[in-house]
Amino acid sequence: MGHLRRAGRRTNVALLAVLLAAAATGALAFAAGTPIPARIATLTHGVFGLALVVLVPWKTVIVRRALVMRTTSLILLALIAICIASGLVQVFLGYGVLWRLTPMQIHVGSALLAAPLLISHLRRHRRQRLHRTDLSRRVLLRTGVLAAGAAATYGMLEGIGRLLESTSAIRIATGSHRLGPDAVPATIWLFDEVPAVPTNHYVDVAGSAFTASDLAARSTTVAARLDCTSGWYADAQWTAVNLADLLPGDQLAAAASIEVISVTGYRRRFPAEEAGSLWLATGFQGEPLRAGHGAPVRLVAPNRRGFWWVKWVDAVKLSDVPAWGQPPFPLS
Numbered sequence: 001m002g003h004l005r006r007a008g009r010r011t012n013v014a015l016l017a018v019l020l021a022a023a024a025t026g027a028l029a030f031a032a033g034t035p036i037p038a039r040i041a042t043l044t045h046g047v048f049g050l051a052l053v054v055l056v057p058w059k060t061v062i063v064r065r066a067l068v069m070r071t072t073s074l075i076l077l078a079l080i081a082i083c084i085a086s087g088l089v090q091v092f093l094g095y096g097v098l099w100r101l102t103p104m105q106i107h108v109g110s111a112l113l114a115a116p117l118l119i120s121h122l123r124r125h126r127r128q129r130l131h132r133t134d135l136s137r138r139v140l141l142r143t144g145v146l147a148a149g150a151a152a153t154y155g156m157l158e159g160i161g162r163l164l165e166s167t168s169a170i171r172i173a174t175g176s177h178r179l180g181p182d183a184v185p186a187t188i189w190l191f192d193e194v195p196a197v198p199t200n201h202y203v204d205v206a207g208s209a210f211t212a213s214d215l216a217a218r219s220t221t222v223a224a225r226l227d228c229t230s231g232w233y234a235d236a237q238w239t240a241v242n243l244a245d246l247l248p249g250d251q252l253a254a255a256a257s258i259e260v261i262s263v264t265g266y267r268r269r270f271p272a273e274e275a276g277s278l279w280l281a282t283g284f285q286g287e288p289l290r291a292g293h294g295a296p297v298r299l300v301a302p303n304r305r306g307f308w309w310v311k312w313v314d315a316v317k318l319s320d321v322p323a324w325g326q327p328p329f330p331l332s
């Protein structure tokens with residue numbers, strides 16, 4: 001009996017570690033914009049997610065042993081199940097809008113809702129502490145077996161996806177699925193709204209004012225991939241001018257970061273060295289930008305996820321604040 005109880009506690013420790021790792025790699029998967037970091041983040045995220053599934057039989061034994069199951073525990077369980085299921089839907093069925101929500105919104109939303117419940121769950125069971133022996137060789141061996149089981153499940157699901165010619169087989173390193181340029185949805189990060197911006201709006205670029213037509217006159221066609229964290233990407237042609245060509249060189253050299261601010265207040269800050277890979281766009285696929293997509297001027301930031309592509313640009317400012325002096329994800 002004592003032995004069983006100990007095993008149960010270790011299952012709980014493993015579950016907690018895996019949940020935290022899944023959350024951390026999920027955040028990294030949202031942050032990563034280039035193939036190698038994205039591949040590492042999405043692969044480890046998938047393996048941690050599946051490790052939760054692998055642990056289900058053991059956790060079931062523990063849950064069965066409990067005398068009562070609280071409603072909050074049931075909700076926590078349901079949220080984690082929804083999170084895993086919507087993650088699998090995103091991978092195997094792709095980006096699609098179900099009842100106004102995307103699988104990714106459900107995936108992240110359920111994880112965020114589960115977090116406070118998990119904290120109170122841990123508080124209620126705080127007597128289960130980490131023991132010295134939790135790092136023994138036998139435990140490390142079992143951890144290896146769990147990792148191998150989760151990795152094998154991942155490999156098996158990838159294989160099935162290929163055999164069934166699921167869209168999972170052609171998703172890119174970030175996990176996103178392809179959309180044609182015509183199908184790109186006007187996307188809001190969280191709470192922003194499409195503003196009405198006049199076509200002759202002046203964009204302030206480090207103190208100089210430009211209208212969209214001023215910028216268009218200096219633009220070239222740039223091929224770039226817009227890769228939204230809601231799980232789609234689109235390759236398209238943008239009519240855009242490079243920020244390094246607009247910003248005064250001496251001021252740029254002295255600055256730490258470039259802040260791009262929307263008329264809505266939405267903003268992102270980039271390292272000053274990145275000026276050469278940031279573009280102010282006025283056109284998409286040879287047409288002027290549309291209102292929902294950032295008209296009259298929006299940022300194009302290849303190699304960065306969609307939430308960096310500030311729409312309805314009002315100002316581009318050079319500043320001494322380092323680029324990391326901002327929340328990792330926008331709060332609006």
Ligand SMILES: Nc1nc2c(c(=O)[nH]1)N[C@H]1C(S)=C(S)[C@@H](COP(=O)(O)O)O[C@H]1N2
Binds near residue numbers: 305
């Ligand atoms: N001002 C502002 N810019 C924004 C957003 C926003 O909500 N507000 N959403 C971002 C996100 S999450 C993405 S994926 C892209 C989407 O661009 P699109 O609407 O042209 O598809 O814009 C980005 N720029």
Ligand SMILES: [Mo]
Binds near residue numbers: 189230307
């Ligand atoms: Mo996005």
